[in-house]
Amino acid sequence: MKIIRPGLRTFIFALYVILSISSLIILNQYFMHKTNQITSGFNQIQFSESLRNIRMASGADSLAANALMLRYGESMLNIRMVLRETQIYSILILIGLIVVSGLLFTLVMLRISQPLVELKEATEQIRQGNFSVHLPETGIFEMKELKGSFNRMSHELETTQKRLLVAEKEMIWKDLSRILAHEIKNPLTPIQLAVQRVEEKLEIEPEKLVEMLPDTLKVIQQEIDNLRLLAQDFSSFAKIAQPQTETFDPAEAVREIAASYQDNYTIKLNLEADHLIRFDRTHFYQILTNIIQNAIDASPPEQPIELNLTTNKAFVVLTIKDYGSGIEPDDLNRIFEPYFSRKHHGTGLGLALVKRLIEANQSVIRVRSQLEKGSEFILIIEDVKARRSFLREEV
Amino acid sequence: MLEGLFGKVMAGLLSVSALMFSSYSGNEPVFRPLQCRAGQSYLLVKSKLDKAFDNDFADVFRCGKAINVWFKVELRQAGNIAFSRTYRHTVTYDPLNAVWELYTSEDSRREIYDSYAKLLAEVSELECSIPRDRTWRSVEIRSEAWLPSLDLANPDRTVDLMMLWKFKRPTARQTFSLPPTS
Numbered sequence: 001m002k003i004i005r006p007g008l009r010t011f012i013f014a015l016y017v018i019l020s021i022s023s024l025i026i027l028n029q030y031f032m033h034k035t036n037q038i039t040s041g042f043n044q045i046q047f048s049e050s051l052r053n054i055r056m057a058s059g060a061d062s063l064a065a066n067a068l069m070l071r072y073g074e075s076m077l078n079i080r081m082v083l084r085e086t087q088i089y090s091i092l093i094l095i096g097l098i099v100v101s102g103l104l105f106t107l108v109m110l111r112i113s114q115p116l117v118e119l120k121e122a123t124e125q126i127r128q129g130n131f132s133v134h135l136p137e138t139g140i141f142e143m144k145e146l147k148g149s150f151n152r153m154s155h156e157l158e159t160t161q162k163r164l165l166v167a168e169k170e171m172i173w174k175d176l177s178r179i180l181a182h183e184i185k186n187p188l189t190p191i192q193l194a195v196q197r198v199e200e201k202l203e204i205e206p207e208k209l210v211e212m213l214p215d216t217l218k219v220i221q222q223e224i225d226n227l228r229l230l231a232q233d234f235s236s237f238a239k240i241a242q243p244q245t246e247t248f249d250p251a252e253a254v255r256e257i258a259a260s261y262q263d264n265y266t267i268k269l270n271l272e273a274d275h276l277i278r279f280d281r282t283h284f285y286q287i288l289t290n291i292i293q294n295a296i297d298a299s300p301p302e303q304p305i306e307l308n309l310t311t312n313k314a315f316v317v318l319t320i321k322d323y324g325s326g327i328e329p330d331d332l333n334r335i336f337e338p339y340f341s342r343k344h345h346g347t348g349l350g351l352a353l354v355k356r357l358i359e360a361n362q363s364v365i366r367v368r369s370q371l372e373k374g375s376e377f378i379l380i381i382e383d384v385k386a387r388r389s390f391l392r393e394e395v
Numbered sequence: 396m397l398e399g400l401f402g403k404v405m406a407g408l409l410s411v412s413a414l415m416f417s418s419y420s421g422n423e424p425v426f427r428p429l430q431c432r433a434g435q436s437y438l439l440v441k442s443k444l445d446k447a448f449d450n451d452f453a454d455v456f457r458c459g460k461a462i463n464v465w466f467k468v469e470l471r472q473a474g475n476i477a478f479s480r481t482y483r484h485t486v487t488y489d490p491l492n493a494v495w496e497l498y499t500s501e502d503s504r505r506e507i508y509d510s511y512a513k514l515l516a517e518v519s520e521l522e523c524s525i526p527r528d529r530t531w532r533s534v535e536i537r538s539e540a541w542l543p544s545l546d547l548a549n550p551d552r553t554v555d556l557m558m559l560w561k562f563k564r565p566t567a568r569q570t571f572s573l574p575p576t577s
Contacts, residue, residue, distance in 0.1 A: 076454050077547060078549055080451060
């Protein structure tokens with residue numbers, strides 16, 4: 001159950017009610033005291049009784065005394081009723097005042113606090129990254145000032161954010177251009193040299209051209225393949241398709257992927273069976289081949305690559321461990337950034353692609369590494385089977 | 396209907412105020428349960444107002460003006476009003492002799508009282524007879540009481556005596572099964 005804490009408004013309103021009612025009670029006590037004094041004074045007059053005890057000389061005197069006493073009685077009643085009316089109507093007026101002033105007080109409080117609520121909500125939007133929020137500069141003077149300051153701040157934040165975005169875009173484009181230029185230049189140089197060699201042979205020893213042509217063409221073909229690979233890498237990073245998830249046994253999939261490497265490299269498998277994951281099979285293949293290829297690149301030929309599949313609670317944990325050179329501690333935080341690479345070849349898009357594919361499939365990737373001891377990539381994927389049995393237990 | 400609603404609202408407000416500020420006690424008149432005795436040709440209805448004249452009425456009944464206390468008795472048979480009559484008890488004070496004259500319109504009787512307590516007992520008592528219809532088997536009797544406004548001199552003004560009852564008219568209502576007439 002949500003606990004509603006009384007806010008500043010509640011405290012101020014409670015204070016207002018307590019103070020106003022206390023003042024009324026004190027005022028009323030004073031008023032009552034004075035009324036009682038007046039009533040007691042009138043009661044002590046005993047006018048009629050005193051007049052009755054006077055012996056009247058004649059009938060006319062008696063009539064005059066009677067008229068006097070009647071007038072006195074009426075006046076006494078009149079005074080009594082005035083006092084009572086004053087009491088009753090003053091109470092009603094005071095209660096009316098409390099109600100009216102309470103309403104006015106609440107209105108003023110709302111006028112003061114509503115902008116604060118608006119400010120709170122606007123701040124929340126800023127926190128969520130929406131800098132375009134703008135508050136209408138209404139309300140009392142101080143609130144207008146406050147809202148104005150807030151609007152100026154959000155405007156400045158928005159401008160700064162736009163500038164940063166433009167700068168970031170420029171930087172990305174510069175990096176990309178540099179990498180593209182470098183990566184395209186790399187295969188172009190051998191191609192150019194090969195073409196030059198063919199031209200030279202054609203001029204100097206045309207009869208020997210046929211002998212060297214197969215090797216030269218092989219070089220050109222290899223570099224064209226490299227260029228195609230580069231284009232493929234950029235293309236797959238740019239368009240990650242919506243995952244087409246299916247449920248499959250991860251151990252089986254890992255075994256299939258590892259099989260294609262096991263002829264040339266030492267791949268050790270330790271896979272727990274009987275688990276199911278919901279994942280895009282193509283993405284799973286791309287992720288695993290990328291990481292395994294990186295592990296192979298980083299390891300000496302004789303060192304094995306270990307693939308372990310275990311579970312932790314409702315998750316499948318797949319680790320790819322190598323005993324290679326490891327990653328520099330400073331680089332660990334950057335390895336998933338696009339175009340970051342310490343390898344002599346490659347675009348720096350491999351691990352960035354891996355991370356995006358993992359996230360697209362609602363999973364997590366972690367990395368542990370020690371220099372000269374090796375690295376370990378850990379994939380954490382929800383275990384569908386464990387989750388199903390967990391839900392059954394819940395029911 | 397509006398008058399009744401106003402009375403209820405005022406009485407509520409004044410009760411709350413009295414509870415909060417204890418400044419005005421006033422009177423809280425209530426009818427005792429209605430009694431009905433059935434004769435062959437009449438019904439004798441009796442009741443009494445309690446707590447009606449405790450506070451402030453000593454001055455009212457000693458002011459020398461004729462003070463009316465009004466009672467209304469209504470009989471309903473099968474939802475229809477079969478009998479309705481208004482009675483008055485009038486109190487007039489004689490300051491020279493310190494006595495009160497009470498006139499009760501139910502029986503057109505005039506009585507002189509030298510005791511204020513006795514006067515209050517008589518003013519509060521309602522006793523009237525209603526001509527009985529032989530076909531009546533079950534009847535609902537309702538009673539209501541109220542005070543008038545009073546014109547006062549020195550200064551000249553009109554005061555509503557209902558203020559002393561916190562603007563609330565006491566009422567009573569009871570259903571009686573009547574024995575068959577012979």
